[in-house]
Amino acid sequence: MLTLETREKYATLxxxxxxxxxxxxxxxxxxxxxxxxxxEAIDRAAxxxxxxxxxxxxxxxGVQQGDFVGIAHGQRPETLYAFWGALLAGAIPSLLAPLxxxxxxxxxxxxxxxxxxxxxxxxxxxxDDLVDPLKTRLACPILSIKSLDGLxxxxxxxxxxxxxxxxxxxSSGTTGLQKGVALTxxxxxxxxxxxxxxxxxxxDEVIVSWLPLYHxxxxxxxxxxxxxxxxxxILLDPFEWARRPVTLLQAISDWQGTRCWLPNFAYNHLARRxxxxxxxxxxxxxxxxxxxxxxxxxxxxxxxxxxxxxxVGATPEMLSVSYAMAENTFAVTQTPRGDIPNRDVIDxxxxxxxxxxxxxxxxxxxxxxxxxCGRPIDHTAVKIVNPxxxxxxxxxxxxxxxxxxxxxxGYFQRxxxxxxxxxxxxxxDMGYLAGGEVYVIGRQNDLIxxxxxxxxxxxxxxxxxxxxxxxxxxxxxxxxxxxxxxTQLIAVVAEIAAGGEISPTTTAGLKKEIRQRVAHxxxxxxxxxxxxxxxxxxxxxxxxxxxxxxxxxWLREKGLSSP
Amino acid sequence: MxxxxxxxIIRDFLLxxxxxxxxxxxxxxxGIISGGMMDSFALAELGVFVEEAFDVYIPDADLTVDKMDTxxxxxxxxxxx
Numbered sequence: 001m002l003t004l005e006t007r008e009k010y011a012t013l014x015x016x017x018x019x020x021x022x023x024x025x026x027x028x029x030x031x032x033x034x035x036x037x038x039x040e041a042i043d044r045a046a047x048x049x050x051x052x053x054x055x056x057x058x059x060x061x062g063v064q065q066g067d068f069v070g071i072a073h074g075q076r077p078e079t080l081y082a083f084w085g086a087l088l089a090g091a092i093p094s095l096l097a098p099l100x101x102x103x104x105x106x107x108x109x110x111x112x113x114x115x116x117x118x119x120x121x122x123x124x125x126x127x128d129d130l131v132d133p134l135k136t137r138l139a140c141p142i143l144s145i146k147s148l149d150g151l152x153x154x155x156x157x158x159x160x161x162x163x164x165x166x167x168x169x170x171s172s173g174t175t176g177l178q179k180g181v182a183l184t185x186x187x188x189x190x191x192x193x194x195x196x197x198x199x200x201x202x203x204d205e206v207i208v209s210w211l212p213l214y215h216x217x218x219x220x221x222x223x224x225x226x227x228x229x230x231x232x233x234i235l236l237d238p239f240e241w242a243r244r245p246v247t248l249l250q251a252i253s254d255w256q257g258t259r260c261w262l263p264n265f266a267y268n269h270l271a272r273r274x275x276x277x278x279x280x281x282x283x284x285x286x287x288x289x290x291x292x293x294x295x296x297x298x299x300x301x302x303x304x305x306x307x308x309x310x311x312v313g314a315t316p317e318m319l320s321v322s323y324a325m326a327e328n329t330f331a332v333t334q335t336p337r338g339d340i341p342n343r344d345v346i347d348x349x350x351x352x353x354x355x356x357x358x359x360x361x362x363x364x365x366x367x368x369x370x371x372x373c374g375r376p377i378d379h380t381a382v383k384i385v386n387p388x389x390x391x392x393x394x395x396x397x398x399x400x401x402x403x404x405x406x407x408x409x410g411y412f413q414r415x416x417x418x419x420x421x422x423x424x425x426x427x428x429d430m431g432y433l434a435g436g437e438v439y440v441i442g443r444q445n446d447l448i449x450x451x452x453x454x455x456x457x458x459x460x461x462x463x464x465x466x467x468x469x470x471x472x473x474x475x476x477x478x479x480x481x482x483x484x485x486x487t488q489l490i491a492v493v494a495e496i497a498a499g500g501e502i503s504p505t506t507t508a509g510l511k512k513e514i515r516q517r518v519a520h521x522x523x524x525x526x527x528x529x530x531x532x533x534x535x536x537x538x539x540x541x542x543x544x545x546x547x548x549x550x551x552x553x554w555l556r557e558k559g560l561s562s563p
Numbered sequence: 564m565x566x567x568x569x570x571x572i573i574r575d576f577l578l579x580x581x582x583x584x585x586x587x588x589x590x591x592x593x594g595i596i597s598g599g600m601m602d603s604f605a606l607a608e609l610g611v612f613v614e615e616a617f618d619v620y621i622p623d624a625d626l627t628v629d630k631m632d633t634x635x636x637x638x639x640x641x642x643x644x
Contacts, residue, residue, distance in 0.1 A: 034623070101628070102599065242603035244623050273607040275614065451604075508588050512598065519599025526599075527583055 001203060001229050004378055007193040012160040012185040014088060016192070018230025024048075027232045029080060030255065033240055034247040042077060044230075047084075050077070052153030054085025058123070059158075060151075061141060065090030066164065067122035068412070070115060074098030074127065075237045078145050079213055080223060082125050087166055090158055091122065092412070094168035094180060095214040097523070099130065100239070104520040109137055115177050116140050119413060162186045168412050169216045169326040175456040180412035181216075181326040191220070191329035191406035192228055194377040198334040199259070199289070205231040206286075208257035210241035210248050216326035217294050217452070221261040245270050246278045249312075256286035261322075263294040263452025267301040268486035271308040285313035288337055293322040294452035296440055297371040299343055301486040316340045323373035323438055327425050329406040332382065333438050335374035342372040344439055355397040357432045357439065372437040380404035382438050383424070384431065392432075399444055400429045446547045448479035451487050455479075455524060457547060463521050464494055467513050469506070471495040474537055478551040480528060480560065491528035492518070493554050495536055507531040530554065569617065570638050576612055577634070581605045591635045596628045606631060617641050 002016045010016040024045035031040040042050075063069065069086040071093055073079040079095060086093035096115070099108045112134065116124060121140045128144040135142050166188055168180035209222030226233035234251045241248055248270065251257060267290075292302070302319045321341045323333040335341045348368035350358040360367050376382050383391055384398040392398045401424040408425075411417045419425055428447065431440040448455040457477035464475045474495040479488030492514050496502055511529040518526050538549045564572075570591075578585050581601045595601055610626045613619065619641055631637055 036623075102597075239603055243606050243626060245607055269604055269607070273604075273611050275611055504586065504588065508586075511584065511587065512600070516599040519602075525602040525605075529584065 001201065002189065002193050002196060003201075004193050004197045007189065010189055011162045013166055013188060013224075013228065014157065014160055016189055016228050018228065022230065026230070028227065029077070030232065030234045031075075031077065032234050032236050032247070032251045032255075034244060035250055035254070040077065047081065047227075049153055050081035051084035051088060053148050053151045054082045055088040056085075056153050057143065057147055057151055058086055058089045058091060061123060061143070063089060063091050063122045065158070065161075067091045068119040068168070069093045070096050070112070070119070070121050070124045072096040072098050072112070072124065072126050072130075073145075075213060075235065076127075078125075078127075080227075083167070083213075083223075084227070088157065088160075090160055090164070092165050092168055092182075094119075094170055095219060096170065096177075097212070097214050098127070100523060102519055103523055105133065107521045109134060111174070111177065113137050118178065119180070160185065162189075165409065165412070167219075169219060170214065171216075171326065171454045174459045174462070176454065176459075179414065179417070181408045182410050182412045183329050183406075184409055187329055187406040187409070188220075188224070190379060190404075191331065192225060194379050194406065195225070195331045195334065196229060198331070198336070198377040200337050201225075201229060201231075201259075203231065205229070205258045205288075206234060206255050207231060208234045208236075208248065208251050208255065208260045210236035210238050211261065211452075212238045215294075215453070216330060217261050217263070217324065220330035221291070221293075242269075246274045246282070249274065249278075249282045249284065249309075252287060253281065253283045258286060258288045259291065260287065260289075261291045261293050263487070264292055264297055264301050265295065265451045265485055265487035267292065267305040268484065271301075271304040272484075274308070279309075279312050282309075282312045284309060284318075287313070287318050289320045290314075290318055291320050291322050291334070292371075293324050293331075295449040295487055296442065297321050297341075297373070298483070298486055299369045299371050300483060302371070304486075321371055321373050323440055325402075325427060327408045327419060327427070328380065328402055328404055329408075331377055332380055332402055332404075333373045333376050335372065341374065342435075342437060344370045344372065344434055346370065351397065351441070357395045357397060357434060370439045370441060372434075373440055374438065375436050376438065380406070382433065384433055395432055395434055397430060397432045397441065400427045400431045400438070400440065401425065402427055446478065448477075448488050448490060450479065450490055450524070455490070459522065460490070460492065460518055460524065460526075463517050464492055464514055467494075467510065467517060469497055469500060469510050469513075470531075471497050471534065474534075474545065476537060476545050476547055476550045478547050478554075480551075480555070482527075489527035490524060491530070491551075491554065492526050493530045493532055493537070493550060495532055495534055498534055502531060502533060564617070566638060566642060569641050570634060572616055573613070573637050573641070574634060576609075576616075577601075580612075581608065589634060592633050594632045595634070596632050609637070613637070613641055619644055 028044045028047040029042045069091045083093045123141045131144045162185045165182045166185045207226040211218030211222040320335045324331045347358040347360045348366045381403045460477040482489045540546045
């Protein structure tokens with residue numbers, strides 16, 4: 001297996017991938033949709049063959065090393081094969097969100113068009129039904145699964161450069177698509193080696209995941225890690241899982257799953273929306289770790305999960321935590337297997353006012369709990385700095401900076417963005433260190449983390465700007481912490497157009513329009529909508545809409561306490 | 564429980580818990596999920612709520628956008644038992 005001890009044996013991801021070399025009949029991936037559905041199991045030999053065919057297809061098309069290849073197949077075997085095939089060809093694959101029923105196809109196509117132009121894409125891989133609508137719009141060839149018809153894989157393996165970009169990770173939205181995180185083979189191997197060592201990963205692991213493959217956690221933990229390490233991956237469709245959360249637990253029970261990465265909201269979703277009667281056939285005792293990752297961890301979410309699932313084998317030791325980001329390939333920290341993550345009980349007022357995490361007793365009237373993300377994995381360092389970039393001491397709150405041997409090499413084709421300054425990546429996350437462990441408390445900027453996804457408020461504001469009846473440029477989008485859902489929900493506050501009248505009928509129509517437009521253009525569900533009179537929104541001295549101040553004002557007016 | 568009472572209970576639940584806007588004038592035949600008012604996570608929540616509130620069994624196959632998109636459809640499904 002790839003660990004820190006064996007790391008030097010491998011130069012590229014291709015060298016390290018177990019699946020291509022041993023036990024061809026071993027299961028590589030299982031696509032699972034629930035006990036009432038047929039499963040699709042793919043062994044290593046079938047996986048390799050399919051990946052080699054994609055590699056050949058791309059080389060035949062003239063795709064060169066370093067060319068961008070976009071893949072938007074969705075949660076299907078083809079996505080995995082095509083990604084690996086493009087990587088073997090030395091191209092730079094990136095997994096993109098697929099078109100879904102809710103999304104407006106025209107908006108989706110136009111987003112792909114912009115990405116293809118911006119990235120200078122060599123080709124785009126989509127499902128068969130999208131070839132026709134896209135081929136007249138895009139400047140690059142469009143490939144579908146049919147493109148593989150009649151192809152056999154007999155190409156020699158081209159040499160790969162360990163320091164070349166292996167692939168890109170994009171986060172969602174217009175802003176995210178313009179910031180493709182470029183990762184080299186070396187960086188990804190360093191990450192997988194350090195992470196596997198931190199996890200004490202064993203050859204008998206079974207990884208279970210519903211995470212979308214175009215999300216960094218889905219791509220690294222829910223695809224590349226099992227593939228490279230040669231352990232089976234049981235993969236679910238994210239939309240199916242959202243609707244039928246018990247399927248994840250069924251997959252764990254049926255395949256004796258051992259590790260499963262989940263964003264915090266998923267603990268709430270499972271605890272609240274798996275029915276009691278569905279637990280009769282669930283057994284979670286095979287699990288080594290559920291790993292809470294991708295959004296701030298809430299102690300109450302773990303408690304709720306244990307309350308519901310301890311009867312079917314969940315234990316406090318299984319609930320581990322990782323702090324991760326695409327810019328560090330994935331994990332920055334990881335709590336060890338068998339340890340219950342520390343809960344730091346601190347004075348909430350001290351945190352707000354003195355920017356200090358002062359330990360207090362649980363019964364203290366201002367006590368708040370923060371769950372530890374653990375120590376940094378090997379070869380990754382974390383420091384906390386003040387706005388002037390000066391190092392802060394233990395328990396002082398500041399911005400989290402990260403340094404490692406698995407950081408991004410840059411944002412793809414964005415030399416204007418220099419993410420690494422003096423060797424450190426400035427995360428924009430706020431937190432503190434205590435006893436060598438990292439505690440994350442929130443964001444420095446307005447980024448919203450909803451159900452594990454990074455959402456840039458400006459992307460939603462741009463959609464709301466287009467709505468007739470609202471004052472263009474006078475709306476604000478922000479996140480609202482929600483204990484029930486265990487994540488941030490999205491609120492839109494928009495001023496009515498000049499001369500517009502706020503009545504129950506007009507506001508209902510506008511609220512509906514906001515929700516619909518945002519859902520159709522971004523797949524994001526808005527939870528709170530508010531239509532306010534002209535000049536309601538607070539502006540900064542430089543004339544910009546102040547997100548933070550307006551959030552506070554709205555929370556006050558709604559009687560929702562500000563966390 | 565009468566159909567009117569069932570409708571009122573589901574409407575209150577949708578407005579308070581999922582749409583989170585008591586004043587929203589939700590129409591009986593309005594596409595709630597297709598209209599972007601709530602997502603697939605909410606559909607799972609609705610399933611659990613309806614089963615508990617009305618003591619009915621809703622198989623997963625019935626918890627789809629097509630079958631649960633409007634208040635009318637939800638009420639009809641509960642009445643089916």
